[in-house]
Amino acid sequence: MSGSFSRRAFGLGSLACGFLGSAYAQADDNAPAPDKQDAATPPQLERILCYVGGYTQHGPPGGNGDGITVFEMDRKTGALNHLNTFTDVASPSFIAFSPDKLFLYAVNEINDFEGKNTGAVTAFSVNHGTGALTKLNTVSSGGADPAHLSVHPSGKYVMVANYTGGNFALLRVQKDGSLGQMTTLIHNTGPRMPDRASDNPPGNFAISDHSGSHPHMIHADPSGRFVAVADAGLDRMYVYGINLETGRLFPAKKPFTTMTAGSAPRHFQFSADGLRLYILCEQDSKVVVANFDAKTGDIAPQQAVSSLTAHFRGSTLAAGILFSPDEHFLYVSNRLGDSLAVFQVAKDGGLTLVDEIWTHADYGRALKFDPSGSYLFVANQRSDSITSFRVDKTTGKIGFTWDFTPIGSPTCFEFLTLPA
Known part of the structure; x- marks a missing residue:
């Protein structure tokens, strides 16, 4: 469409290692040598590894990535130092660990797996001595261009959302961590929705694809009793119950909740107690706060708040959503606008926007805290870099570290803590 930006053109359609030093990453000349460490300084007991996925050349976006890249994080500075890259995997645009962290699963955001119009999912075992990945197998995802996956809390099933496949x-999941039979495949249907929301940010020319069903995220609630699906094409949040023995899903008492027409619900976060659901809508860049009934799976929206400050004008699409470890703050990335929004979470779950900061890079996607919660990392797809921010755990505000980690078309993260 002339003069318009589609979600695929500025999202999945345009998607496709080392470390750049900074003032924060410079060594302390007065620091003791490793074998003369001050007795008051605790020994380095753990290593923190960061796994990064993104778009490779094989896939509709035609990305710049090489596969799944493994970095080790400097615990003092937050700098990511390249260890290795697993290259025998196509467009791993979303990755997730099993609950026991022994296995890693990746979508292959492609549409030609084994010559069919479908994407794939790849399973890896993880070496907890070195962090190295070993491929176990790759199977069909059941639909084209899978955009998200998660592992059920039971560890029994990998759940995958096929964006283009609808x-x-x-x-x-087999006993050895490899992927077995497909137990459920569901295609939702509904009326054609508008490409833009009625509450679209002023001056926003970006559009979201509403040509049909486009599941963008699938994840269980904390109890594992329910599975929620954000459908960005139908503007609905679906909820299903799950039979853990058969792996079959069945509609909840209220099968879906209709969001604002054209808003394109993309990603979501459950509170740890499972009583609230925070839904990020990409097209109107809003977070919808909803109560979640842990007995019935019912979603009851309570608040909608913009991830943009009131002065913003122009094209933007919200992307990632993430709680701070203590759930006192919520963070959102805004693509095109290239900003990060910081929300304070009230005791009743309500949100207040307290800060917005430039990502210092282009098209920020996923957000991830390191295990300590001291650093927030952003995968910047278009600028082929990861940027990081120091976190004030009291105020929730973040400050840029001036660390840029070069990597082709990054889109997602996972962290793993290993013995030193």
Whole structure:
């Protein structure tokens, strides 16, 4: 469409190692040598590894990445230092660990797996001595261009959302961590929705694809009793119950909640107690705060708040959403606008925007805290870099570290803590 930016053009359609030093990353000349460490300084007991996925050349976006890259994080500075890259994997645009962290699963955001119009999911075992990945197997995702996956809390199933395929599936996890049979494949249907929301940010020319069902995220609630699906094409949040023995999903008492027309619900976060659901809508860049009934799976929206400050004008699409470890703050990335929004979470779950900061890079996607919660990392797809921010755990505000980690078309993270 002339003069318009589609979500695929500025999202999945345009998507496709070392470390750049900074003032924060410079060594302290007065620091003791490792074998003469001050007795008051605790020994380095753990290593923190960061796994980064993104878009490779094989896939509709035609990305710049090489596969899944493994970095080690400097615990003092937050700098990411390249260890290795697993290259035998196509466009791993979303990755997730099993609950026991022994296995890693990646979508292959492609549409030609084994010559069919479908994407794939790849399973890896993780060496907890070195952090190295070993491929176990790759199976069909059941639909084209899978955009998200998660592992059920039971560890029994990998759940995958096929964006272009318009469906979502459950894959059984075998005893060795490899992927077995597909137990569920569901394709939702509904009326054609508008490409832009009625509450679109002023001056926003970006559009979201509403040509049909486009599941963008699938994840269980903390109890594992329910599975929620954000459908960005139908503007709905679906909820299903799950039979853990058969791997079959069945509609909840209220099968779906309709969001603002054209808003494109993309990602979401449950509170740890499972009583609230925070839904990020990409097209109107809003977070919808909803109560979640842990007995019935019912979603009841309570508040909608913009991830943009009132002065913003122009094209933007919200992307990632993430709680701080203590859930006192919520963070959102805004693509095109290239900003990070910081919300304070009230005791009743309500949100107040307290800060907005430039990502210092282009098209920020996923957000991730390191295990300590001291650093927030952003995968900047278009500028082929990861940027990081120091976190004030009291105020929730973040400050840029001036660390840029070069990596082709990054889109997602996972962290793993290993013995030193």
